[in-house]
Amino acid sequence: MKYGLLLEIAWKLMLARFKQTLIAAVGVTFSITMFVALLGFMNGLNLMLDSLVLNRTPHIRFYNEIKPNPNQPIDRSETYSSFNNTIRSIKPNNSRRSIYNSAAMIETLQQDERVMGVAPKVSAQVFYNVGNIDITGSINGIDVDAENELFTFSDYVTAGNSTDLKNTNNGIILGKGAADRMLAQIGDVIQATSAQGNTVQLKVVGYYQSGLSELDNVQSYTSLETAQKIVGEPASFITDIQVKLNSLDLAPSMAVEYADLFGIKADDIQTVNAQFETGTEIRNLISYAVGITLLIVSGFGIYNILNMMIYEKMDTIAILKATGFSGRDVNLIFTLIALIIGTVGGTIGLVLGYLAGLGIDRLPFETEALPTIKTFPVDFNPRYYIIGGVFSLLTTYMAGYFPAKKASGVDPVEIIRGK
Amino acid sequence: MKERTVLEARNINKFFYNPVKTQVLKDITFEVNRGEFVSIMGKSGCGKSTLLYILSTMDTSYEGNLLIDGQPVTGQSHTFLSRIRNEKIGFVFQFHYLLAEFSVLENVMIPGLKLGIVDRKELEYKAMEKLRIFGMEDHALKKANQLSGGQKQRVAIARALINDPLIIMGDEPSGNLDKKNSDIVFEIFQELALSYRQTLLIVTHDPEFAAGTDRIIEMEDGRIISS
Numbered sequence A: 001m002k003y004g005l006l007l008e009i010a011w012k013l014m015l016a017r018f019k020q021t022l023i024a025a026v027g028v029t030f031s032i033t034m035f036v037a038l039l040g041f042m043n044g045l046n047l048m049l050d051s052l053v054l055n056r057t058p059h060i061r062f063y064n065e066i067k068p069n070p071n072q073p074i075d076r077s078e079t080y081s082s083f084n085n086t087i088r089s090i091k092p093n094n095s096r097r098s099i100y101n102s103a104a105m106i107e108t109l110q111q112d113e114r115v116m117g118v119a120p121k122v123s124a125q126v127f128y129n130v131g132n133i134d135i136t137g138s139i140n141g142i143d144v145d146a147e148n149e150l151f152t153f154s155d156y157v158t159a160g161n162s163t164d165l166k167n168t169n170n171g172i173i174l175g176k177g178a179a180d181r182m183l184a185q186i187g188d189v190i191q192a193t194s195a196q197g198n199t200v201q202l203k204v205v206g207y208y209q210s211g212l213s214e215l216d217n218v219q220s221y222t223s224l225e226t227a228q229k230i231v232g233e234p235a236s237f238i239t240d241i242q243v244k245l246n247s248l249d250l251a252p253s254m255a256v257e258y259a260d261l262f263g264i265k266a267d268d269i270q271t272v273n274a275q276f277e278t279g280t281e282i283r284n285l286i287s288y289a290v291g292i293t294l295l296i297v298s299g300f301g302i303y304n305i306l307n308m309m310i311y312e313k314m315d316t317i318a319i320l321k322a323t324g325f326s327g328r329d330v331n332l333i334f335t336l337i338a339l340i341i342g343t344v345g346g347t348i349g350l351v352l353g354y355l356a357g358l359g360i361d362r363l364p365f366e367t368e369a370l371p372t373i374k375t376f377p378v379d380f381n382p383r384y385y386i387i388g389g390v391f392s393l394l395t396t397y398m399a400g401y402f403p404a405k406k407a408s409g410v411d412p413v414e415i416i417r418g419k
Numbered sequence B: 001m002k003e004r005t006v007l008e009a010r011n012i013n014k015f016f017y018n019p020v021k022t023q024v025l026k027d028i029t030f031e032v033n034r035g036e037f038v039s040i041m042g043k044s045g046c047g048k049s050t051l052l053y054i055l056s057t058m059d060t061s062y063e064g065n066l067l068i069d070g071q072p073v074t075g076q077s078h079t080f081l082s083r084i085r086n087e088k089i090g091f092v093f094q095f096h097y098l099l100a101e102f103s104v105l106e107n108v109m110i111p112g113l114k115l116g117i118v119d120r121k122e123l124e125y126k127a128m129e130k131l132r133i134f135g136m137e138d139h140a141l142k143k144a145n146q147l148s149g150g151q152k153q154r155v156a157i158a159r160a161l162i163n164d165p166l167i168i169m170g171d172e173p174s175g176n177l178d179k180k181n182s183d184i185v186f187e188i189f190q191e192l193a194l195s196y197r198q199t200l201l202i203v204t205h206d207p208e209f210a211a212g213t214d215r216i217i218e219m220e221d222g223r224i225i226s227s
Helices: A003-016 A018-054 A102-111 A144-151 A176-182 A213-218 A224-231 A248-262 A274-312 A314-322 A327-362 A382-408 A412-418 B048-055 B078-088 B104-115 B120-133 B149-161 B179-195 B207-211
Strands: A060-063 A115-130 A133-142 A157-160 A171-175 A189-194 A199-208 A219-223 A240-245 A265-268 B005-016 B022-033 B037-042 B063-068 B089-092 B167-171 B199-204 B215-220 B223-226
Touching: A003 A018, A003 A327, A003 B104, A018 A274, A018 A327, A018 A382, A060 A248, A102 A115, A102 A240, A102 A248, A115 A144, A115 A176, A115 A224, A133 A144, A133 A176, A133 A189, A133 A213, A133 A224, A144 A240, A171 A176, A171 A213, A176 A199, A176 A213, A189 A224, A199 A219, A199 A224, A213 A219, A219 A224, A240 A248, A248 A265, A274 A314, A274 A327, A274 A382, A314 A327, A314 A412, A327 A382, A327 B078, A412 B048, B005 B048, B005 B199, B022 B048, B022 B199, B022 B223, B037 B048, B037 B179, B037 B207, B048 B167, B048 B199, B078 B089, B078 B104, B089 B149, B104 B120, B104 B149, B120 B149, B149 B167, B149 B179, B167 B179, B179 B199, B199 B207
Parallel strands: A133 A219, A171 A199, B037 B199, B037 B215, B089 B167, B167 B199
Antiparallel strands: A060 A240, A060 A265, A115 A133, A115 A189, A115 A240, A157 A199, A171 A219, A189 A199, B005 B022, B005 B063, B215 B223
């Protein structure tokens, strides 16, 4: 087969109808541009909104749950083992909030190669003493370095520096909402009383703003040591172990695995934040639907132009067939025209879509709620470009299929006799 | 010695079904030998063009048998028939059917490129040779629609010759031309028959044209009445 010849004929036919071909290609270009830019933008927003929560949430969180002991003494008694035991009004015993043997656990987790990193935390309930009223709040004692690395903590510190927590004795980074209520400036010293009754003086070294205001109103951060001092516990006191994994999908199975091994409560991110996945999926679905609709519309444009071309070029088709081109050759010629329009239009569309993405990426987008975002987020995932490219070829091929089939079925005798 | 038979039609019958069943060709049987210059004569509507399209393998809905170069072509696949047309048959129609998007030279070359036996350069040379026969070599690079009617028809004949076909079929090739040009076309055919021993089968209703050929097949009402 001489594909070169067919390509040459296809090319010449296209050039003869250059304007219409151009319009068809522009249609494809426009839809691919929109498709790629739209999906990139949409997903950029998705990722940002998700990361707002997901970045700050450990994949697995280990802690001691306050609950009644499931092994009550009566269950252990051999005498009553064959009886149904009913005990009313069981209360949680005074179990320790701290995780027992936490250092060994952290070491075990760090050696697991599925684990990206581990960050211990001490959480404590306090009252901020402001004048003669107390404001409730919760203080998280964190390992600043681990927190920065795993949960991009410093991104959310809008004023001051996260490392000051380590460097300043009794330093605290206040939630923005809490700081506003206390009128606490950076450098001020505030007083807090723990649930255990210890009163401490804390120096404000920064503000924390996550974008979720209910969190910012209560949450504040100190170093691990400061938090341990507030609750009056030794350095081994850890209430939470936060784990970030290399793959998010492993979280549910690993949570179960380690909960059994350590004998403590483990929450995985999927269980805690199930609704985020759903939202992301639906937003994605909508943007795909819009993009594909655009492509199909441009496919109709190509279909029209090819149909017109075939009516105009009946003579050409007839003579090609008379001089020895088979129906398949004619079919290929028109399919090639469609694919050339698709390829050229699609390629330019991908480039323009990328440029549009870069443009959107530069547009300023500043909002109180999202302190880390300065411009519109755009996701440049190559997946959208691949899908866009494949779809442009697919729709143009489909658009060319029926006209090409019609052209291949042209009966030369009918055309030639008709003259 | 008898010349080789190039084209053989055996008992060809053809019906049109629209609007009512009518028989347009009745038991057509004849042969064309190599080197013959044959014309098919008849009034319009006698079925001569219909016969030609059957002989050219483009029309496949008929009864009977058709052999080209000793090979039966009746009932063969479309791809096979395309190949036969490309390789063994050259066409000249009443209308020139040149492709307006291509130059004269390319128009002549296209069937050759399709056949793909010789490479492009050689084919270009060959196409120029064919154009030279008709004095059209100076127009080789013009677009087809820049030529006059007579010139176009000469290019169309050159195109028919590009693959050195076994037989050239013409459907009123001079029908659209004035006297002068139609004479030129006739002279070309005669020269092809005489100096190149090219087999020709031309449908015409012009008695003067037919008189100059080796053999006249006369048709009336779908039947051959003399050959």
